[in-house]
Amino acid sequence: MKIYKDFDFSKISYIRIGHTGKLIVAENMDDLSQIKMMEETKILGNCSKVLFSKKRYKKNFYKLGGDFLKIEKLNDETIMVGAGVKFTTFINFMINENLTGFEELVGIPGTIGGMIKMNAGAFGKNISNNLVSLETLDGKKDKSEIYFSYRETNIESVITFATFRFVKGKKSRIMKNIEKFIKLRKRNQPQDAKTLGSTFKNPTSYQPAWKLIDDVGLRGFCVNDICVSTKHTNFIINRGKGSGTDFLKLVSIIKKKVYEEKKIELELEVEIL
Known part of the structure; x- marks a missing residue:
């Protein structure tokens, strides 16, 4: 320790x-x-x-x-991963092993445990899709025992290891898919910004949070150095010396304005401590 x-x-x-x-x-x-x-x-x-x-x-x-930073092959298509492993590290492992299944998630800057806890996803893919089972402080849990929904699970115990199953693919095809999703992220999301990514969950697929925020005129709106991104309005960025208080104030303004004009209650995707 x-x-x-x-x-x-x-x-x-x-x-x-x-x-x-x-x-x-x-x-x-x-x-x-x-x-x-x-x-x-x-x-x-x-x-x-x-x-x-x-x-x-x-x-x-x-x-x-x-x-908890270990990655172990159980067989050619089944991998056990420590919950502390960064997703970028795991993706590199998958590329080296010619495993396909998580290309859509490339660019998510989480750890395996954290991403499973919130059922992280992108472009219609969730990390739970390829999950087989979990090891937690309270014992092993098969995927069928866990409730997964949009950016939410019922996991209460600390995750220590996760087992995934993938299929083998051609490295050239895997890399082509990865490049495609990286380009989409770069085109639609602020790069090299100090941000926690998507701030709010999407209320529905046809009412994404970014559009609601944009529709009420808050693109680029700031509270001191904490601002709504001009590139993707569901991203809140820190331009320099922003504080937690500034962030919470901006979140409150966004939620209030969206509710007043759209009658929709936005729910946070980020965790406030």
Whole structure:
């Protein structure tokens, strides 16, 4: 177990907002057992969907490292992945093994555990589509035992490992698909911006959050340095010195205006801590 007493959480936040405090890194199951005995714990993934909105926390924040960063082939098409593995690392592994199935998700900056917890997805594909089973602190769970819906699951326990099943493909075809989805992301989403990605869930497929926000005239609207992206209005970006308070105020303005004009209640996709 590693403990960082004065860790700057803004360094791991994708919107570069965070406090200074204690961060624990669990490297094996014994570490997790010790952390489980602590009061007010909170597991973190890649912090690409989490806003640290306060300056101080009583919580013991922890991440997965060590054993939970392993990727193991169970057979040619079945892979067990540690929950702390970054999705970009896993995609590179899949490319090397000529495995196809997750090309649509390329560019999502999460960890395997965090992405499963929220059933992350893109372009009609969800990470749960290829899931076989999970290992958690409370034991093994088959996919059939878990409720998956749009950006939501009923998983309560800490995920430690996930098993996926894929099919073999031609590397040239896999790379072509990856390039296609990367181009779509670059065309439609802000690049190299400090952002948590999509801020709100889409109420329906024909009423995406970005269009509702755009329709009420909030494209480019800012609260200090926290702004609605001009490229994709469901992305909130930090232009420099934005704070958690600024982010929450902007979210409140967006939700209020969309409800007043469209009578639709937007639901957050990002997690507010």
